[in-house]
Amino acid sequence: MKNWxxxxxxxxxxxxxxxxxxxxxPALPILNESIRNLYFHxxxxxxxxxxxxxxxxxxxxYLSKNDLRKDVIAEQFAITGMVFGIxxxxxxxxxxxxxxxxxxxxxxKLNGAAAAMLIxxxxxxxxxxxxxxxxxxxxxxxYLVFAFPLMLVFIYVxxxxxxxxxxxxxxxxxxGKYDLDNNMRLVFYPAIIAWSLLGVWIxxxxxxxxxxxxxxxx
Amino acid sequence: xxxxxxxxxKKFMETGRxxxxxxxxxxxxxxSIPVFAQDVEMADVMRSNGKIYVVITVLGIVLAVLLIYLFxxxxxxxxxxxxxxxxx
Numbered sequence: 534m535k536n537w538x539x540x541x542x543x544x545x546x547x548x549x550x551x552x553x554x555x556x557x558x559p560a561l562p563i564l565n566e567s568i569r570n571l572y573f574h575x576x577x578x579x580x581x582x583x584x585x586x587x588x589x590x591x592x593x594x595y596l597s598k599n600d601l602r603k604d605v606i607a608e609q610f611a612i613t614g615m616v617f618g619i620x621x622x623x624x625x626x627x628x629x630x631x632x633x634x635x636x637x638x639x640x641x642k643l644n645g646a647a648a649a650m651l652i653x654x655x656x657x658x659x660x661x662x663x664x665x666x667x668x669x670x671x672x673x674x675x676y677l678v679f680a681f682p683l684m685l686v687f688i689y690v691x692x693x694x695x696x697x698x699x700x701x702x703x704x705x706x707x708x709g710k711y712d713l714d715n716n717m718r719l720v721f722y723p724a725i726i727a728w729s730l731l732g733v734w735i736x737x738x739x740x741x742x743x744x745x746x747x748x749x750x751x
Numbered sequence: 752x753x754x755x756x757x758x759x760x761k762k763f764m765e766t767g768r769x770x771x772x773x774x775x776x777x778x779x780x781x782x783s784i785p786v787f788a789q790d791v792e793m794a795d796v797m798r799s800n801g802k803i804y805v806v807i808t809v810l811g812i813v814l815a816v817l818l819i820y821l822f823x824x825x826x827x828x829x830x831x832x833x834x835x836x837x838x839x
Contacts, residue, residue, distance in 0.1 A: 554806070741832060
């Protein structure tokens, strides 16, 4: 069974949907039922991070092996990662409006996320600015290798050094300090896997289409 | 004065009787509801718990349709890949 992980993805997605709406949640003020967004909003960012890790790894692989197929993988995973990031921003805005009172609050984590998205947007502009294929691949691979740690700084490091409305930021948080209870973990971790697998699936399709284009142009 | 009081009393008793009949009517109506529900089987599954199951079903259908779509795109790409392979 070559496509077992696609079936796993489907099963986990349906599990996320059903358990995400029906499993018991801690009754917290302000958040109320909206804490279930954890399975849908936070997982978008996890999916984005996983995609950006893959694209960085394949950038390094391209730099060490000079294989243009690696460059295709790095690019397509970065695109899907951006889609996840946009979904994360939009869902976060809806959640913020209903719990913090505004679509965009002046929060380190929000501004950091926006800055990280701009860094990756610059990656695509950089790609579009060069026509020569191997040159484009090399420059953008180097850029991606630097973009990833920058994004981590903007999303994870800076919000912790100052403070953020996001739980677990400011000071030195551990995962146990989140407003998570064990029931929520039962849904949250499978949900991360489910959404990430869905993204990987879409990315692999994009990679295959891109490779077909290249074959057709030859 | 006495007459006045008895008149008030009469009026009071009358309203009391009215409330009693109203209450008993309501109570009998309330009693009849569970009996009614037992007698007639209704499709109540989707209506319980604030209709959240309806939302889950709708979202489930959306997800299923999108995933089937993704599978079909996947197989189309696969067919194209095989076609390109045979051409070479």
